[in-house]
Amino acid sequence: MNTRYDVAIIGCGFVGASIAFSLIQKGLFSEMVLIDANHEKAEGEAMDLSHGLPYLSPMEIYAGTYEDVSDCALVIITAGANQKPGETRLDLIDKNVGILKTIIPQITARPFEGMLMIVSNPVDVLTYAAMKISGYPAHRVFGSGTVLDTARLKFLLGQHLDVDSRNVHAFIIGEHGDSELAVWSGANVSGVPLERFCQFRGHNDHAGATRRIYEGVRDSAYEIIQRKGATYYGIAMAVARIAECIVKDQRSVLPVSVCLGGQYGLNGLCLSIPSIVGRRGVEQILEIPLSEEESNALHASAKQLQEVIEHLNL
C-alpha cells in the first residue's frame, strides 16, 4: 500500500498559505508543492513554512511548477480573486473561471491521477467548471463546499447550547453562498433532536434561535471580510479535514460540493450535499431526508446555480 502522499496547492495567497500551514500540522503528506503566479510569493511561503519542520513530521515543502503535480494524491486550487467588502461570491465568476481555464490544462497535460479539490469562489460554479475543463470523473473533482459553513453552524449551535460543538450533528447544504440552507429537520445533539435538546438547555424560542443562527452562518464571510478583509483560517481547517479523510480513507460524511447525477431530482450541476469521502474522493452522494421546506430551498439554490452555469460556455 502506498504510504507516501504528496499534495500541491495552487494559489498561495491568504487561503492557500493558511491551508499549507494547517496541512503541515496534521502530518499527512511527505511532500508539499506550492504553485503561484507570483513564484516569489510561493518561495517565501515555502521557506517560512519549512522553518517549522524541526517541530513537525519530516516532509519537503517547496515552490514548484506544474511538472510537480504528476505524483500528487491531491491538488488544491485556491488561485483567484477573493471577495471585496460588499461583493458576493457569484461576483467573482468571470475572473476565476478564466483563471481555472489557464490552470486545469496544465494539470491534465500531466499523468496526474489524484483528487482535485476546488476552494476558490464561487466554489460550486468553479467545481463544475473544473470538472468540465478537466474531463475527470465526478468523484475526483469536488469543492470544499459547505464543509466550512457546516463547521460554522456546529460552532454557533454549540455556543448557543453551551455544549461541545463536536456533539452537534447538522448540515448546511446547497450553494456555498447566499442561497445555502440548514437542514434543521435532521439536526441533533448526540442523537437528541435539536429542538428537544434546546429545551433541555432552557431555550424555548426555537424558530427565533434557528433563524438567527442560520443568518449568522450565511453572513459569516461578510462579517469577517468587513472586519479583517478576508477569511482564511476556518477554510484552512475545513480543507485539512477533507484532506485527512482522503489520505486516511476515513469515509467520513462531509458536505463537499459535487456534481449531482439525479440525486434529489437534480442533474449536471455542483452543490454541497453530505457525501462519503475517502481515498477515491467522493464515494457516495447521500440522499438525506429533507422536510418539504428544505427540499424547496435546495431546489431554489440549485436553480440559481443552474442559471449561472448555463452562461459559462464550457
Ligand code: NAD
Ligand atoms: P489572495 O488574493 O490572497 O490569493 C490568491 C492567490 O492566487 C494570489 O497569491 C495570486 O498570485 C494567485 N493566483 C492568481 N492567479 C493565479 C494563477 N493563474 N495561477 C496561480 N496562482 C494564481 O486570495 P485569498 O484570500 O487567498 O482567496 C483565494 C480564493 O479562495 C478566493 O476565490 C476566495 O473567495 C476563496 N475562498 C474560498 C473559501 C471557501 O470556503 N471555499 C473561503 C475563503 C476564501
